[in-house]
Amino acid sequence: MRHRERLGALIVGLMLVGCQGRPHSALPGYSAAGLYDLANAYARAGRPGMAVLNYERASLLAPNDPDIEFNLRYVLQSRRLPLEPRGRMARALSAVSPMAVSWIGVAGLVIVGASLLGGRRTARYRWLRRGALLAGILLVGLTVGNAVLLWPKLHEAVVIRAAAPVRVSPVPMGDALIVLPEAAIVRMRAQHEGFVLVETSAGLAGWASRADLAPVVPLR
């Protein structure tokens, strides 16, 4: 009786934590459609930096939306900026939205655990248990792969000014190495006060003013 009570309390607690982990629907938050429409508006207004930024944000929520990908590519090509192509594996791993991938990973964990416990409890249904274990591992792997794929994108920023000087040191008086064009996508390596250490797709690194950049994932 005592063990049943403990097990029940644990399941209830897990459900509560899972509910807290879900985004709060009452918050205004972000939506893929809203970000996409906002990006379109910026693109039409001649602000490619903000357009690319919002396309990138929309693609985080809807990675397989063809309109987002098409318009993002269109704006970058109009600015003669490169867009890194995605491979098959990347497309496969990002086929599902990150929200769904999160719960798929949880389901995979549950399946793996249940199959292991079942094997401990009884020796029957051996092939069924092995199949469930493999399926659970695949689901967890899908989540991990999605995280690995998205991790660099979570540390990207878009140049939102007409010209963003990249300096050798994180001070306004530092000498400028290069000047990034608007809508260029860079990787953020570190931050120091009002400056961000960025790395371009060509491998050049330097310090850019934070006011000239907008992170794809807003910093809290």
Add this chain to the structure above:
Amino acid sequence: MRTTGARCARLGMAAAFLLALPVQGGTPVVNATLDPVRISVGESARLTISRLGTSLESVKLPVVPGLEFRIIERSERPEVIHGASLAATILVVRVTPQVPGTFIIPALTPRSQPLVLRVDPDNGAGPLRGPGGAVAGAPGAAPAGTGEPGAAGVQMTANGSAFLRLSGPKGEIYVGESVPISIELGLRAGVVTSVNGLPAVTGGDFTLLNLSRQPARSERIIDGKPFVLLTWRSVLAAIKPGAFALAVETPLTVRVTARPLRESLLEDQLGDPFLQNFYGATVPKDVTIRSPTYQLRAMALPADGRPAGFSGAVGTFEISSDVSPATAAAGDPLTLRMRVSGSGNFDRVDSAMLAHLDQWKTYPPKSSFHARDAIGFQGEKVFEQPVIASNAGAQTLPGLTFSYFDPSTGRYQTARSAPLRVVISPSAADAALAAVPAAANGSANPASASLGGLRPDHVAAPRFVASLVPPYLQPRFLTIPPLLGLLFAGGWLMIRRSASDPDARPGGRALSRAAARALGRMQAAARAGDTASFLAEAREALLMAGPVMAGPAEATAQRAQGREGGPQYGPDREEIRQLFALADEAKYSGAAPGAVDFARWTQIVRSRLQSEGTR
């Protein structure tokens, strides 16, 4: 005095010459005199060699290290000796020492005496300070001294060839205070051939700052003689408090003549340097000219009332400030400028401007100086400080302050600028984030078709999420996998424990309760002294505990209860067999055994039940 001494020496030598004349016989009679016998470095002495006859070829000039011999005159004149007129040849040699010391000029003939020349170190005044207006270094020049002020009010060097004048310093100055001065060097045209260096302050009590490299050049007539005036401007500063003597000096190269003073006077009358050089032989000479000495008192800055931000600026200053641009976005750098203008020691003008300011990110300022004169005494120093506003809205930058010491009032002053207002708009990134809900709600226009190659907007109802970060990377969501792990680990432990728990085995819990009840009945029979009941209950309890096969009766009983299999014998086999025998005897004979140790049999049965329960 030197002239009189020279005459005496000359007469003495002539007398010796006459006395020695009969003795010399056929050997040439050569006499040498040195005048003067004591000079300073930079001066020259005159060596006069006389010989009876008209030939001086046999006389060779001596060689003395540190002395330079140069023939400047050769002449013949009659000498009257004992009433007889004899021809004599006179050779005048200029002797110029290179270093101080005592030099011995060897005898020119075996019978003559060596000459001694004492050379003192240069006293700084050089040969230009000889009285009488002769060019320094000329024969017969007097010891160095200070010349008298000329008709033009300048303190001329003794020979009138140059003067150095310092003007500007006042009697009392403060340490660190910059005092503009001018240094005027007057050069007699044709006499001073070159200026070999910039004027420098004697001693180490003062410093000259920003001395102009190219002096202003002009011409001036002083006492009827043409002079070239070179004027330097500079800033003088005392480096420590105290009373000090101030003078400046400049190295020069002048042309000196070896002719006597009376002959040099004739050269001066010629006026033209070319004629002077043509008439009289001159040689270049390096000398150092020094200005008259000023007495200055340097006072330390007062310690009372010294502001906290005082950086050592001494002078008269005023400040102003501005910021550009006046409107900017949050995160954009602004440039805050403070202009300090006036006169004083701008090298000590410094300011940290706004070191710490809420809602602003400040950086160390940099400064630049724009002089309004050649010596940097007056000008404007501009401090530029990058500042970045972190919040949007109308912001006010506080006024700036600058503290300095005003030597005219003898007090510290603090200049203040007015506060500056700037308007900071939200940054572009923040504005984009704020526009997301509005765009999601309102900008989804179905009619907005593809424009310029873009695909149209989406009209589907948006689904909002709180964060762009995937849920599996959010901290709250990341607590689920560990909790699941704990859950399954707990399940694992529960299964494992149930496998080893006797109560959890089928019938185990019921067995335990029945055994407890049997033991209770055994104890009750023991208390009542009912041996038959005690043995019967003990036999029943052992049968419940497990197979303890001892005999046909027990085997039959166990088979009847369906408990075959398993271990048939335990470690207390004989005792249990004996107990079964007693119980069978009591049951089938109807007579109870005589003496039964209730406690011992109870303990055996309890041990048997416990050992069966932990198996």
